[in-house]
Amino acid sequence: MVGYPASDAPQIPRGSPAASAVSVMHAHGVKTVATAIAEPDVEARFTMLVSTHRDRAVRLAWRLLGGDEAAAEDVAQDAFVSAYLGLSRFRGTSTLDTWFYRILVRKAYSHIRWRKVREKFGRVDAELASDPRPAPQGDPALRRRLASALEALPRTQRDAFLLVHLEGFTVNETAEIMNKAPGTVKSHLHRALGKLRDQFADDFASAENDRHVE
Amino acid sequence: MSSDPKDRSTLSAEERRFVQKLAATYAPTPMSASRRAAFDAALEARLESRQRPWIWIPSLAMATAAATLAWWILPLASQSPSDRSDAPMVASTEVGSKSTEPRSDAPQSAEPEAQPLWEEALFYADVDPTLTLTNDAAEGEARALPPEYLAIDGIFFEDEDVFGG
DSSP states (O other): OOOOOOSSSOOOOTTSHHHHHHHHHHHTTOOOHHHHHHSOHHHHHHHHHHHHHHHHHHHHHHHHTTSOHHHHHHHHHHHHHHHHHHGGGOOOSSOHHHHHHHHHHHHHHHHHHHHHHHHHTTOOOHHHHTOOSOOOSSOHHHHHHHHHHHHHSOHHHHHHHIIIIITOOOHHHHHHHHTSOHHHHHHHHHHHHHHHHHHHHHHHHHHHHHHHHO | OOOOGGGSOOOOHHHHHHHHHHHHHSOOOOOOHHHHHHHHHHHHHHHHHHHOGGGGHHHHHHHHHHHHHHHHHHHHHHSOGGGSSSHHHHHHHHHHHHOOSOOOSSOOOSSOOOOOHHHHHHHHTTTOGGGSOOHHHHHHHHHHSOHHHHHHHHHHHHHHHHHHO
């Protein structure tokens, strides 16, 4: 785990022997007086937030962005930076997790808006075409169709479906992230699930049949 | 995260299977340790750059100074030497203002010279008949000639006298 820069507490100069020592102690989970001074409450909470939610944040961004892995990491980092800068102002009216994912969802839609603007003005998204990361397992054609179907859903239905059914958030947590009532979230979930089952029930049924035949 | 089962969305067994398959199909490659490390490094770099906006101050100051210098120097460099606003320019302007004749490209002296009489007679003799050389005019001309020319003049006139006489 990297040592994140302390905000306003006594700073240990980067590259100094003291900073190296702190990094080593971080790596081994050792808490000393030096690290306690260098790492105030905000710092500790942020470090915990990143280590706990890094993978999930990238995965949710990937799903919201229709499978663009480079953009997903970019959006997740952007959300973490915003969270870090706003952590001292976090009032605790919601949990830290739902607060962070609200930032992430907003960042993802901001990215989508900019992507649409770029596409409108003829700029081909080269990031997606030249992404060196390995492609995910499974049927790429089906994945593309799923991405298109999710994109075709109204935003509230898509968010509710992704957050509850694919990411495992509870209805109440999703309601907090989306800033909607839990009843509204349930309604959106029901509609989104109905539409997706209409489109993909056959695909998943045939996949199940193929597995039985094998 | 809440662990209250009432808070979870209720799905039938068939719906749950559908959702599970969909979630498995529509998922990215899990992050490897190296990707996590790269992610953390990139995040740290972003935080560093956001936390230290003052690192741009020296660059901005230098750029501003360079722009100001260019703003002063470029108009001067584009001017011709005679247009520059230093001392010689003032002197030539004064000369130009005194002179009623159009300026030529040849370098001008600080004092305007009076046209010598003999030059005028030589150049305009065939144009203006009143300027033909008379004895008086020749005497006056002779006074106006420089000493070297007077010497040569004397030799030729002596010859003329010799041959004419």
